[in-house]
Amino acid sequence: MGAEALTYGESMREAGGWWRRKSTPAKVETYTRWSFHFFALIYVVSIGLPVFGQVTGPLALWLVLLVCVHAVMCAVTASRALDWTRGRREQPVRTLWALGAVTLAIAVAVIGIGERAPHDDGLGTAVSAVFVGVLTFAAGIGALGVRRRRRVLALVGGFAAGAALGGFPLGYAVPESLVTGMVVLVAAGFLAFTSVLSVWLLNTVYELDEARETRSRLAVAEERLRFGRDLHDVMGRNLAVIALKSELAVQLARRGRDEAVDQMTEVQRIAQETQREVRDVVRGYREADLGIELTGARGVLTAAGIDCEVTGEPGGLPAEVQSALGWVVREATTNVLRHGDAKRCTVAVSIEEERVVLTVENDGMLRSSGGAGGSGLAGLRERLAAVAGTLEAGPARDGVFRLVAEVPLVAAEGVS
Template sequence: MREAGGWWRRKSTPAKVETYTRWSFHFFALIYVASVGLPVFGQVTGQLAVWLVLLVCAHAVVCAVTASLALDWTRGRREQPVRMLWVLGAVTLVISVAVIGIAERGPDDDGLDRAAVSVFVGVLTFAAGIGALGVRRRRRVLALVGGFAAGAALGGFPLGYGVPESLVTGIVVLVAAGFLAFTSVFSVWLLNAVYELDTARETRARLAVAEERLRFGRDLHDVMGRNLAVIALKSELAVQLARRGRGEAVDQMTEVQRIAHETQREVRDVVRGYREADLGTELTGAQGVLTAAGITCVVTGEPNGLPAEVQSALGWVVREATTNVLRHGDAKLCVVALRSEGERVVLTVENDGASRSPGTGGSGLAGLRERLAAVAGTLETGPVREGVFRLVAEVPVVATEGGS
């Protein structure tokens, strides 16, 4: 049981929805047999009942196979199962004709007539509903349902029905098959929507990283581009002055040296601003990103009064932990707690998506340990109970003028 539960938890949300959808259609096949096939035994006795039930079971198997192949096609894993759809249509036609033949050539029994009509209507209804999985356009779905309904109406005449009864049979198949077809189409739409939302979430994360890289590139370009242009101009001027033997060349090269040192300082400031993370901003951002991803995020504690280097180190912990929750887990709840314990500050990030959370050897966590080691901090990660993953970072707080 534990392994089965772990198999389910290891799946991503889209994969869970796909598994649920796939097995729902397989379950429909069982419902089909239970609702259409098994009641035959209470209406007909002997070999006729066995044959009718076997026909229903065979048709249910064909429907289940068609549904599986159609879902694979929907997810782009195979080509459209055109041949299987034709097989489904052919099997449905053969079984319908066989049921009509049994009703005509069998004994004159009201129970047999009721059983034959029930199987006839059930076969056409489920064939139309499952067949709708293999087509995409609305017109084709409507044509499929309408065609089976028309076939049901025409098939009422060999069963001994008059015009009103045959029309009622066609309408019953039209309503039932239309509902099942709508369920099939809606299930496929929902499955595709879940996969598209998951792709959009990953794209949003990549865009956030790309935007940050662009921001860093723009800042670096602004600093380096302007100063390098000035250095180039002053160097060219110094060369011209030196060729003429004028002493102002030294002044120009001195200015070049000063600008070069200034550029180095500005680049360090840009890189430092890029590397440092504000803890308050990261906590707010983590809560917003996780909430947008459908994960309930609870944040407790305030970073006020913590030294800048401590906030920077813990900010990176929050950033990396948030990324891991989104990328590796399938969490529903994430709790981020910041608290002080004597001369140390403790940051805890706990989520209930442990089945896909990273281990202790990931490059991201290794980088966090290096950052925390620079401020004498420690990092501990791992599952704490069934389905729960916890990350704990501890950093000593050095007394500063702004607080401790």
């Protein structure tokens, strides 16, 4: 019994993990697809199964079978229409025409059953319900496969008109036929509106996710441009001076003048100065300032649509500690942007018992590839080891990934 309970619990966790591993757009898409499949099930339960309580004999079985066939056709159409919505296939024109043909055939069959079968109140009620249900669901599901509002309105209006005209063969009077058409118009209109709204919502969620990724890439690109501008400012001016002085030295050397040596000495000095300035620029990126990195992480994550909270004051820490922890913040931010589906991230800096503790938590753990054995984290451990620091990374609680870096202040002061 205990083993069975354990197996059941593991299977439930795997099922829950399958859902949590999905991105937000993928979750919305899955929910949308299964909602329309569930509509097909509701269709069978609400329209088909009550027939058994109203009609007896083979007629009941035939009516329920027609409803089931139509429900399956509606589910297939919804699935292919949603694939088209996401650009995974061409517009399912043939499927839509097939749905229309099947709907017409079933409607005609239902009218035939209603005309030729022995008359009783139960059969009339069942035939009317199936007739209205078939037209309603065909119009509502068909709206998934068209985009223009006029076409959706024409689709719903056409099925409503067909319902009104189909009432005459069923023996309805004019008022009853008009009421039947109005019922289909309202019900199919509501279902079509639901379909159009679902498609709009699904597309909007995907567009927002793409915009979020674009903002993340733009933030990274902006940082690269800033580095390029700084490097250009240093190299451009000095290289231009080096080129001019080298050309002057060449001309002086050709004339046998001693000033050529002075010019080349100046070129050497400028080259060494350029080397130093380039090292300073690169050091600004390699030896990250913790305060700047915290501010940058908050800005980048916020721009990517992630709620970021930063607490603690990094001021007054040794330069080596700030550099090492700044790299931790930078790598953790990169992992959250690239690998997770986080909605919230917290970064906290605290001093506890002569040691600095940096904690980064985000709720996008299950899609993260930056696990405890990742190469990025291995590089961080090497940097922290230089200041006697440690790094721990792993799940903190359900769906939350935590990274904790600790650096003892005494050891860091000894290194400095």
